[in-house]
Amino acid sequence: MKLLILIFYILATTDLMLISPPMVNSSPQEELKLKSISEKTPIIINSNTLEIDQKKRTITFSGCVNAAQDDMAINCDKMIVYYYSDKARNESSIGSNRIEMIEASGNVIIDIPDGNKATAGKVVFYENEGKAILTENPRIQQGPDFVEGQRITIFLNEERSIIEGNNSKRVRATIFPKKIGENSDKE
Numbered sequence: 001m002k003l004l005i006l007i008f009y010i011l012a013t014t015d016l017m018l019i020s021p022p023m024v025n026s027s028p029q030e031e032l033k034l035k036s037i038s039e040k041t042p043i044i045i046n047s048n049t050l051e052i053d054q055k056k057r058t059i060t061f062s063g064c065v066n067a068a069q070d071d072m073a074i075n076c077d078k079m080i081v082y083y084y085s086d087k088a089r090n091e092s093s094i095g096s097n098r099i100e101m102i103e104a105s106g107n108v109i110i111d112i113p114d115g116n117k118a119t120a121g122k123v124v125f126y127e128n129e130g131k132a133i134l135t136e137n138p139r140i141q142q143g144p145d146f147v148e149g150q151r152i153t154i155f156l157n158e159e160r161s162i163i164e165g166n167n168s169k170r171v172r173a174t175i176f177p178k179k180i181g182e183n184s185d186k187e
Contacts, residue, residue, distance in 0.1 A: 043069040047079070057083040057100075065104070071113045076123075077106025099127045108134075116142045120152075130157040137169075147173040 048063025059098040060177075061067075061079040084098040100124045110118040120135020132154045134140075140161075149163040149171040165171040 041070055043067055045079075057085060059083075073111045074104060074108070074109070076104040076108040077103045101126055114143075131155055143176075145173075145175045147171070 045061055045065070045067045047061035047065040049058040049061070052058075052063070053060070057181070059081040063077070065076050065079045066073060066092075067079065080103045081099060082101040082103070084100045104124075104134070105122045108118075108120045108123050110123070112118070118134065118138070118140045120134040120138035123132060123134050123138075125132045134152040135150075137148070138152040139146055140152060146164050149165045150169045151164045153162045153164070155161065163171045163173075
């Protein structure tokens with residue numbers, strides 16, 4: 001679960017300015033900052049198409065989307081990154097570089113090291129709230145253990161999750177007992 005939190009944190013704090021148009025009247029320091037993707041290793045995003053919409057403040061990756069960093073990956077049919085407008089400069093440019101929300105949809109699979117995985121039809125990450133919501137048959141699996149329900153909300157800053165069900169799809173958890181001293185949280 002902690003690694004899933006890390007993936008959303010990486011996406012939310014990553015600078016995707018390599019794919020946006022250059023900012024007018026920006027200093028060399030700002031340009032250098034905007035072009036840096038990660039302090040450690042870059043996130044590589046592959047898709048069939050990429051659309052940047054300045055008016056809607058979105059970057060849309062469509063078709064066999066794969067976002068990977070090191071040994072973590074998110075695969076989905078479509079990923080939309082929403083940006084806040086920069087009211088201080090009176091612009092609604094992707095150059096404002098503040099992520100509001102990331103939405104991954106269509107067969108979302110989040111592969112986490114050590115064989116851990118999260119799947120859902122839709123995952124929405126709210127950057128300011130530090131919250132990720134998995135819907136459409138969400139399931140989180142750590143080794144043989146898993147939990148699933150109607151909706152899974154992960155509070156990233158609190159290391160807390162809520163798994164919700166309803167009358168048609170109840171919460172289901174399968175947990176295999178561990179031996180005393182066995183580490184169940186593989187990081």
